[in-house]
Amino acid sequence: MNRLHFLIFLFVGFLFLACNPTAKQNVEQQDSVVYPNLVKVKLTGKVDLPDSTQVYINTDENTMQPLLSARVLNGSFTLSGELDEPNFYNVVMQKQKFKVYIENGKDYHFEGNVSGGTIKSGSFQTNSVAQNNYQTMENVLKQELAALQKKSAELRLSFDNPKTYQGAVEQYERLSKQRDSHPDQLRKRYLDDPTVAAAFKIYLIKESKIGKDNHSTYYQILTGMPDSLKQLSMYKQAMSKVEQVHDFFAKMPDFPDIHPRNIVGDSLNLADLRADGSLLFVIWGSWNKEAKADIQQLKNKSAALHKLGVQPIFLTWEKDFDAWEKASKDLSLGKHNYRLNAADQEFMVTNYAVRKLPHYLLVNAKDLKLINYAFTYPLDGQLERKLKEELAK
Incomplete structure (x- = not known):
């Protein structure tokens, strides 16, 4: 190609770009900022x-x-x-x-x-349907809590009468539990209602406490949301919050076949306990007064636990051997009282969120499947009832 032909080619190309509106539009689009959710x-x-x-x-x-x-x-x-x-x-x-x-x-x-x-x-x-859903729920919550509070106030006269005192106390406790659980129950009603706006459901989940009982339901609700809402920060915040808990439970491993040693040096052999129905692992520390008080009440229920087929096993990551030995002797914990090594301690903290003592894990003795990774030991004398509820699930 000679110099004349090259110049002609450049000139034609320039004219094509100058007259081509599509090319100009593409340049303008690259320079503009798009806010799809504005x-x-x-x-x-x-x-x-x-x-x-x-x-x-x-x-x-x-x-x-x-x-x-x-x-x-x-x-x-x-x-x-x-x-x-x-x-x-x-x-x-x-x-x-x-x-x-x-x-x-x-x-x-x-x-x-x-x-x-x-x-x-x-x-x-x-x-806005979502906003009206929000305002209606707030008003309903205020009215229903006020009604429960009024019922509680009406019990005051019954407290002064010895004949009605006990019944009034029991009714007051029931009303107190209703007041405490009412916001969660009302939230569930709105989440279950197909007429409630999807955006308001996202808000309810975002503001909720996510745990064992609701993470799976919330995860299903969020994954079923319209794609247009999944681009919003509110959705991303709610899903991030739910996913963290959902993944924790979905990836939670079975109880490990650990072999910590007791005070006399014998190792825990979980295979020897397969005939027991369930294992109640009690994670405690000699420095923790609440743990020692719970253990004493737990020992008082030994006959009931045996009848239910539940074997308690005490675990600690106590660094002070002498303190552990003394507390174990004072509590008469027996042979199923073991000290975890650093690796087992890290496993418990990471996989079962063991961060506060005492902590209880209820495990199937036969296959080491978790029944409850955070069984709450009740101090109100209802241990047998709580265990029956867990084992019946």
Whole structure:
């Protein structure tokens, strides 16, 4: 190719690029930033607060940075702008937070209740299903807890009468347990309801305590969410929280065939205990008063444990041999009282989350399958009942 042909080729190529709109569009696309979950916000409010009172939006994860801000004027305000994604945000005024799920295409209006120049309460009028689910659940929880509290208060007169005292105490304890468990039960009702918005279910899981009884259910709910919601930070936070617990249980190994030694130097041989129905491993320490008190009560139940086919085995990672020997003698722990080595201790901590003493593991003696990696020894005299419940599962 001579020099003239080369120049002609370059000129034609330049004309092609200059006249090709597709090529120009591709360059522009590379230079632009895309926010696929961007939310356009216009949130109005009516609140009888002084002019110039600040109103702003933030998140629980970043309370120091207002994302959108406005000022009250003539009892009204408007928060407008853009947010990175649909999420539960806080509308903040006078240090009071009002939670709201903000998503695209929905209308939001806040009505505040003010007394003495201070905002006391407020709610959102909106066509967002997730936000209405949230507000309804909060109101139901408040009403039902108040009803339980009222029933408890009505028992006071019964406490003063010796004839009704015992029955009143038992009823008060039942009501106390209902109050403690009620938020979890209400949360479960909403998670089981197919009409509840998926975004609100994600929020409920994100705010929940994840454990043995719910990790699998929560994992199934989250994996079944629409793909559009799986891109949101709220979903990623909830799934990360659930996955950590889910993986812990899914990967939890059987109890290892360990061979620690007791005080006289004999090794634990788990194969010799296969005829026992279950093994209750008690991890304790001579320095721990709670552990020693529990063990004493456990020994008082030896006949009941034998009847249930449960063999207690005491384990410690005591460094002070003399302290362990003395405490073992004081408690009359017998031969099934062993000291773990460093590797076995690390195994217990890593795989069974043994971090607080006393800790109890209930294990099938025949195959060393875990029945309960964290059996809670009850100090209320209900050990036999609790063990029967576990062994019947």
